[in-house]
Amino acid sequence: MTVHTAQAECGNFQLAFYELGALYFKAPQGGYAGIDKDVIDELSKRSGCQFQTVLESRVRIWHQMSQQTLDVTVSGIATPEREKFARFIPYFTTRNFLLLSSSAPARAHSPEGFLSEPNLRVAVVKSFRHGALYDTWLAKLREQNRVEEAADFDSVVRLFMAKRVDAFLALPTSLEPLRRKELANSFIVLDWAPFDEVRHGLVLSRNRVPLPVMELMRREIRNMHEDGTLEKIYARYVGAEQAKYLLLKTTE
Template sequence: MAAQSDCGSFQLAFYELGALYFKLPQGGYAGIDKDVADELSKRTGCQFQTVLESRVRIWHQMSQQTLDMTVSGIATPEREQFARFIPYFSTRNFLLVSASLPARTHTADGFLAEKNLRVAVVKSFRHGALYDAWLARLREQHRVEEAADFDSVVRLFMAKRVDAFLALPTSLEPLRRKEMANSFVILDWAPSDVVPHGLVLSRQRVPQTSVEIMQRGIRAMHEDGTLEKIYTRYVGAEQARYLLLRAPD
């Protein structure tokens, strides 16, 4: 593995989202993204100067080339113009709908047919091919509420300003433990979706040699079971296996 001087020091932005990154009751932060970054730094010598930001500001800064890197991002053709991606887990979204909605709304077409129903999402998030196409149709009808972060999305739902919202498995477990657990039904409309999430590295600010060092580090963490151990720590063994990359980069 490369020595510290081979990699460099980079500003890395975290964002709060479920088991990926969350504030501890006693102070400080924990989560999958933090542990992955900490382990990667230890293995490669890459130094990360971390900050906490909203996802909207992160993507703006990445697109403007004013931020070096961030975590658990989804590649799109637009984003690949300014960033490189190193996947370290894959997952898919679930739709959580109000438990009071009738069964006829539990399909994509059924929800669309009820013109009064609305959904909340985090601004700038991508959700996979099926959900993004469905959301595009809802946006045409002005039925999508966009919030700055996932906690704000949940608050919109609890305030009954929307009837549904999207969540990753890494966010489901914390929701199940809250008082709101009986207020929603979980729908899995895209069981075949595989949405890789990875480190997002500025094409302009992070040298290719550093990208390759981090790629090797992530690959080694996958191969020796370190990633699975990190996932298990936060979401349990069953979900951890589900998060594992099917074909490591």
Template sequence: MFMRMLACGLLLCLGGAALADPGACRDINVAFHQVGALYYRAPDGGWTGIDKDVVDELGKRTGCRFLPSLESRVRIWTMLAGGKLDMSMSGIATPAREKFARFIPYFATRNYALLDQSVPASASTAEGFLAAREYKVAVVKSYKHGAAYDLWLDKLRAQGRVYEAADFPAVVRLLKIGRVHAILALPVSWVPILKREGLSESVRVLDWAPREHLVHGLIVSRERIPVATAERMAKAIESMRNDGTLLTIFKRHIGDELASGLLNY
């Protein structure tokens, strides 16, 4: 009887220790959003992309189980700010966002301007486009595009020349049907979708902000995810960078030419 009670007491103590372990990793709800090579439909109908592969590898290295969902970018930020979501991917840190989330970098890039071929040379610079009031641009609502582009967009918004869509496929559709004449996009966004939508020959890709450097990271809720778990994920990302796993993932989805540049963060 004494031995049975002792064994039960040990089990309770061990169970309590496990629950109290700050490094223990519970299930984590991670929301993806459909955008370019980051998260997209594969030919077989399943979901694939850089962000999915990164999360799958995080699961292997951290022992965490990630439960995926698909949401719009606007809804993702709303849920994170309201403490109703554990985590999302490919976010850009701002002072306001860092109040409710931690950011763990895993790639860096910058936006490019994608102009319809009908736009004349006189409007093929940021200043020229701004001066030609008949031309419009589409962006994903709530996206941050970098200081130079965000200032440019504010000027266009004041003139009613910015369409804001819920996701990147909707932005591309606006360009394809001629509702707008330009969109802003990252290489991880435009490389696959221009080919898929048959726009590669009808769009010019212009680098209007070569000095911009946008670092994208895992977006981890401060309210819902313990610091120890966030640190575990950060160590896993660092090991993925050091052993070449991140580069392999990037090459798989956007090719060798652009992949290595994503590691400059």
């Protein structure tokens, strides 16, 4: 397929990014950088699809997707509710870690132990999904009004720094930048769900992105996985070792 044919088959779509760790961040030299940006740039080059990009909060993105007023977004997690209005093309997999205050009691180092400490609170980004174990655990905490929900990950970190919460959840793509900051000694990292595989993908509006275009994008992302391009992009931001953990075990 030539680039001209791909362009004719594809089109021009509005795509929303959101800031989160190594996925999408403001670069020191200006502009934005990150895994999601590089994946989209490469996808556009290969498919001929053109993307008009905006920066939004994750809450607004999911609202717009559900209302069919946005074409595409990035690194989203499929749920039965979301699949009613969107199709998903996975391009990396990961899992969440709990970052717990170093001053929290040792008993809180397990999900059950944290639940048994009624004064402990956790912060999450509103509308995020975190995998089966964490979502079940968070549901129990919500019943006790022990969950603070913020609009974005930076706000979650600020809640933790202000000691308004005792823990928060982070992906490896967000964890590495945190370890380089001054607050690194204020938390310990707990891996409560080592067997979780939370697949993140391109999110395409069912009503606004034609099925043939979705298949075109899926094919190009699969090619990026098979020829090593995705692994190179991941390694650029999280290092070669962590990049291997982000690779999908199987592609669709």
